[in-house]
Amino acid sequence: MQVIATAGHVDHGKSSLVTALTGMQPDRWEEERRRGLTIDLGFAWTTLPGGRTVAVVDVPGHERFVGNMLAGVGAVPAALVVVAADDGWSAQTAEHVAVLDALGVGHGLLVVTKSDLADPAPVHADVRERLAATSLAGIRGVAASSRTGHGVPAVAGALEEVLAGLPAPDPAAPVRLWVDRAFTIRGAGTVVTGTLAAGTVGTGDRFALGGREVVVRGLQSLGEPVEQATATSRVALNLRGVAVEELSRGDALLTPGAFRDTAELDVVLVRPAERLPAELVVHVGSATVAARVRPLDDAAVRLRLAHPLPLRVGDRLLLRDPGTRTVHGADVRDVDPPELRRRGAARARAADLAAGGGALADLVRRRVVLRSEFVAMGWPVPDQATVVGRWLLAPGLADELAARVPAVVARYRQLRPLEPGPPTAVLRSALELPDAELVAGLVREPLRLRDGRVVDEGGLPEPVQRAVGQILARLAAEPFAAPDAEELAAAGLGPRELAAAVRDGQLVRVGESVFLAPGVQERARRALAGLPQPFTLSQARQAWGTSRRVAVPLAEWLDARGVTERLPDTTRRLR
Numbered sequence: 001m002q003v004i005a006t007a008g009h010v011d012h013g014k015s016s017l018v019t020a021l022t023g024m025q026p027d028r029w030e031e032e033r034r035r036g037l038t039i040d041l042g043f044a045w046t047t048l049p050g051g052r053t054v055a056v057v058d059v060p061g062h063e064r065f066v067g068n069m070l071a072g073v074g075a076v077p078a079a080l081v082v083v084a085a086d087d088g089w090s091a092q093t094a095e096h097v098a099v100l101d102a103l104g105v106g107h108g109l110l111v112v113t114k115s116d117l118a119d120p121a122p123v124h125a126d127v128r129e130r131l132a133a134t135s136l137a138g139i140r141g142v143a144a145s146s147r148t149g150h151g152v153p154a155v156a157g158a159l160e161e162v163l164a165g166l167p168a169p170d171p172a173a174p175v176r177l178w179v180d181r182a183f184t185i186r187g188a189g190t191v192v193t194g195t196l197a198a199g200t201v202g203t204g205d206r207f208a209l210g211g212r213e214v215v216v217r218g219l220q221s222l223g224e225p226v227e228q229a230t231a232t233s234r235v236a237l238n239l240r241g242v243a244v245e246e247l248s249r250g251d252a253l254l255t256p257g258a259f260r261d262t263a264e265l266d267v268v269l270v271r272p273a274e275r276l277p278a279e280l281v282v283h284v285g286s287a288t289v290a291a292r293v294r295p296l297d298d299a300a301v302r303l304r305l306a307h308p309l310p311l312r313v314g315d316r317l318l319l320r321d322p323g324t325r326t327v328h329g330a331d332v333r334d335v336d337p338p339e340l341r342r343r344g345a346a347r348a349r350a351a352d353l354a355a356g357g358g359a360l361a362d363l364v365r366r367r368v369v370l371r372s373e374f375v376a377m378g379w380p381v382p383d384q385a386t387v388v389g390r391w392l393l394a395p396g397l398a399d400e401l402a403a404r405v406p407a408v409v410a411r412y413r414q415l416r417p418l419e420p421g422p423p424t425a426v427l428r429s430a431l432e433l434p435d436a437e438l439v440a441g442l443v444r445e446p447l448r449l450r451d452g453r454v455v456d457e458g459g460l461p462e463p464v465q466r467a468v469g470q471i472l473a474r475l476a477a478e479p480f481a482a483p484d485a486e487e488l489a490a491a492g493l494g495p496r497e498l499a500a501a502v503r504d505g506q507l508v509r510v511g512e513s514v515f516l517a518p519g520v521q522e523r524a525r526r527a528l529a530g531l532p533q534p535f536t537l538s539q540a541r542q543a544w545g546t547s548r549r550v551a552v553p554l555a556e557w558l559d560a561r562g563v564t565e566r567l568p569d570t571t572r573r574l575r
C-alpha cells in the first residue's frame with residue numbers, strides 16, 4: 001500500500017476527486033457533508049487499475065482548518081495537488097504548497113479539476129510555473145472533471161506512476177506512529193489511527209505511548225482486520241493499556257527504547273531566514289507544539305519546545321508562524337544540544353551545525369555516550385567508534401584515557417601499597433567517566449581488571465614480592481616448613497604485607513602466622529593418603545615432616561575444608 005495526501009484551496013474539488021478515484025466519500029462528519037466542506041481529515045482507498053493499492057488522506061482546504069491539514073500531511077510522502085480550472089492558484093493552494101515544500105515532499109501529482117467548467121490549460125501552465133521553485137517542481141499534471149468523470153482514468157494512471165517512484169520505507173525500522181485519530185469502538189475499546197511511515201506493526205506488539213506501555217490487541221488496515229501491517233500503510237490499532245481520554249492527535253506510538261523525548265533541539269532551516277519570531281509552532285507528524293526560538297545565525301536555530309516530542313536527528317520539522325501564516329522547513333541536527341554559555345558559543349555552534357558533520361562529529365563532541373541513547377537520537381553507530389560494553393567512545397579517546405590509567409593506579413598504590421589496586425570506581429571518577437563499566441575497556445597490559453579492581457600483573461610492591469619469592473622458594477623444597485613469625489618479620493613481612501600476598505594468591509594462610517604455598521591442600525592430602533586410616537596428629541605431623549606449630553593449625557584447616565574428618569577419639573581420617 002502507498003499513502004498520498006490531498007492539498008489545495010477550499011472547494012477546489014479535492015474530496016470530489018478522491019470520491020471519483022476511490023468510490024469512497026472521505027468526508028466522515030454529518031456537518032461536513034451538510035456544508036459540503038471538509039473540516040477534518042478524511043480517509044479513502046482503492047486498488048488502482050494497475051494493481052497498486054493507495055490510501056488517500058483528504059485534507060480540508062479552508063484556511064481555518066490548516067492545522068488539520070498539517071496533521072494529515074505530516075507522515076505522508078506524496079501529495080495530490082488539486083487546483084480548480086475555474087479558479088486557479090489561490091491562497092490555500094499557495095499555503096499548502098508552501099507546507100509541502102517546507103516538509104520536502106518531492107513526489108506528487110497536479111490535478112486541475114473542474115475541467116468541465118473552464119479550460120484547464122492556462123491554470124495548468126500557471127501552476128507548473130509556480131511549483132518550479134518548490135520541492136514539487138516538475139511533477140506531472142493531469143486535467144479532470146469529477147462531475148463528468150472525464151480525465152479521472154488518466155489521474156489514476158498518472159497516480160500509479162507517482163506511487164511507483166516512491167522510495168520503499170524500511171520495514172525493519174523502529175515504529176513511530178503519529179496518532180491522527182483516537183476513538184472507541186463498542187466491545188473493542190480504544191482505537192488509534194495513523195499513517196505508518198516506516199517499520200511494521202502486528203498484533204501483540206508493545207509500544208511506548210507517553211510514558212505508558214500499550215499492547216496492540218488487533219489491527220485493521222483499509223477497513224479489514226490484518227495480523228500485520230508494513231509501511232507505508234494506513235493503520236487502525238486497537239490498544240490495550242490506555243483509555244481514549246488519555247489520547248489525542250499528535251501522540252506517538254513508539255518502539256520501546258528506540259526514541260527519546262526532547263524539548264530542546266538544534267535545527268537548520270532549509271532556507272535561511274533573516275528574521276524569525278521569538279515563538280513559532282512546530283509541526284511534525286500529527287503533532288503541534290509551541291516553541292521558543294533562538295536563532296544561532298540565519299540558518300541554525302535552537303528550539304525549546306513547550307512539551308517534549310520523540311524527535312530524531314534527520315527529522316524534518318515544519319516551523320510555522322500562525323500570525324503571518326509563513327512556514328519554514330527545518331532539519332533536526334541535534335536532539336541533545338550543548339549549553340551555549342561562552343561568548344561566541346552560538347556562532348560556533350551554528351558553524352558546527354552548518355558543517356553537518358554527522359554521527360562521527362557528534363560522537364566526537366559527546367566523547368562518551370550510551371550506545372542506545374546515541375542510536376535513539378537518530379545516529380548510526382560510526383565505524384570508528386570504540387565500543388565498551390553499553391558505551392560508545394569517540395575515536396582515539398579510549399587510548400587517550402587508557403594512557404592515564406597507570407598514573408592513577410600508581411598514585412593509588414603509593415597511598416595504599418598493600419591493596420592490590422584501585423577499585424574501578426576510583427578510576428571512573430579520576431577519568432571523569434559516566435560509568436565504572438567503561439574502565440574495563442581502558443585497562444592495558446600489564447594492568448588488568450580483577451575482582452573490580454585495576455591491579456598490576458605483578459600484584460605486590462617490589463620488596464614484598466622479593467621476600468615472598470624467597471619464602472616460596474624454600475616451601476618448594478620443604479612444602480610444610482612454614483617460616484616462623486621471627487623469620488617473616490626479618491624478611492620484612494608484617495601482617496599487612498602477608499595479607500597482601502594472600503590476597504594476591506601467592507601465599508595461603510592456614511593458621512595464625514602460619515603461611516604455606518598455594519597447592520598445600522592437595523599436597524597435605526596426598527601425604528595423609530599414605531597413612532593407615534584413621535591416624536593420629538603425630539602420625540600426620542611425621543607424614544608432613546613438620547613441627548607441631550604447623551601441624552596443629554594445618555590439621556584443623558584441613559578439617560574445616562572437609563579434606564579430613566575429626567573423630568570423637570581425636571584421631572582423623574580422610575573423607
Ligand SMILES: Nc1nc2c(ncn2[C@@H]2O[C@H](COP(=O)(O)OP(=O)(O)OP(=O)(O)O)[C@@H](O)[C@H]2O)c(=O)[nH]1
Nearest residue numbers: 010011012013014015016037038061114145146147
Ligand atoms: N463542475 C464541477 N464541480 C465540481 C468538480 N469537483 C468538485 N466540484 C464541486 O465543487 C464543490 C467543492 O468540492 P469538494 O470536493 O468538496 O471540494 P474540496 O476541495 O474537497 O473542498 P474542501 O475540502 O472544503 O477544501 C462541490 O460542490 C463539488 O460538487 C468538478 O470536477 N466539476
Ligand SMILES: [Mg+2]
Nearest residue numbers: 014015037038
Ligand atoms: Mg474536501
